[in-house]
Amino acid sequence: MSLFNFMIRIFTILLCSLFSLSVHAVTMEAEGSAIIFNKDIDSARQAAIRDATQQASLQASAIISSTQSIQQGVLSIDNMQVSTLGTASNVEILDERISGRTLFVKIRTEIEFDERCAGSVQGHGYQKSVAITAFPMLHPAQASLGDLGSIQTELSNLLSNNINQMTNLRALNAGMLNVHDSAQNAPTRQLSAGALTTVLDFTRQLDVQYIVSGVIRDMTMRDSSVIDPNRNILVDLYNRLDYKSKRHMRSLVMDLYIHDGFTGALLFNKQYATAGRWHLPPETRTGFGSAEFWRMEYGQQTSQLLKQVTEDLNKELRCKPFSARITRSEGPFLWFNAGALSGIKQGDKLTVYRKSSFYTEDMRSHVQLSNTRKTMTVTEVQPTFAVGRLTEDGEIYNIQPDDVVISH
DSSP states (O other), rough: OOHHHHHHHHHHHHHHHHHHHOOOOEEOOOOOOOOOOOOHHHHHHHHHHHHHHHHHHHHOEEEEEEEEEEEEEEEEEEEEEEEEEEEEEEEEEEEEEEEEEEEEEEEEEEEEEEOOOOOGGOGGGOOOOOOEEEESSSGGGGGGTTTTTTTHHHHHHHHHHHHHSSSEEEEETTOOOOOOTEEEEEHHHHTTSOEEEOSSSHHHOSSSSSEEEEEEEEOSOOOOOOOOOOOOOHHHHHHHHHSSSGGGGEEEEEEEEEETTEEEEEEEEEEEEEEOOOOOOHHHHHHHHHHHHHHHHHHHHHHHHHHHHHHHHHHHHHHSSSSEEEEETTTTTEEEOOGGGOOOOOOOEEEEEEEEEOOOOOOOOOEEEEEEEEEEEEEOOSSSSSEEEEOOOGGGGTTOTTTTEOOO
């Protein structure tokens, strides 16, 4: 068999494998590792799990996108890029060990394959950054039943953990930051001049590609009589015997918003609603996220809702292009705030966009990203940042810190 025929056969087998994988989920085992900083084992474990899920996805399948040509009977492949389409789910930790300052985890996970993104946009396998902020309550008094007030900050912690374990996004827990001054008017806020704006003021503070926020709209009981403080012993007895009744259903309704981290533009807006039975007496202070909370049907339905939110976030952002902020410009060299942890490699090419702000007549602030049509090639990669080089001096194009590089 000639080399040409052999390469064609291998390429055909690969394409067939990719087609079959695109409609199935495969179970993979993989190992990941992360450095332990400041004795923070929890953060190292999350980073190691992310590393392991990426390894599992790479092992499961890869897309070879290339420019092919035949020269003198030899198949040549240029511009080879490997990027995964798989989404990890049902991550199970099989083993965990610490060696020196490095934590190793071995996982088993299911890799599900989706159809290609429209326009061949894949983000090149880069890990996009997402900040999950607080979820303020429209009616905080509703959380007094069960002492669930911490849901406003803890929801972001749970969602961040889900995202880091189940997707290729890198989620940062910003649960102590409330980007909505008024839950009633979310996702917009009112300026002193009367105009409405979005979360633009927080984009530089969080320094991520996307900002996820939300509002909890409702946490009421379907039948308030089951928690009536004036109920008597006979009512309590009836409620205990009637525990399967829908009278014990408690609602959870929340809005979710995704804003672009560079422009503040609202990209996604969806309301989620669920309900589950709540059987604890009104004086019980179980707390949000406690073991007792998760044992109840209401807690289990909350967990399912968060899983659905995670899946929707991944679906919505998976096909978005990767972008990062330029932090420094010196001659032809540009520094930007994404590195090896985000999947950046030497030789990668990203397009430079100039960022500018302007105000409309009604004092609304807008951010515009303008394509310079100049490509930067990555020359140096560190864990959290990288350096790239332009073919000409960046000052010619007035490239400044806070401008953006984007991978299409």
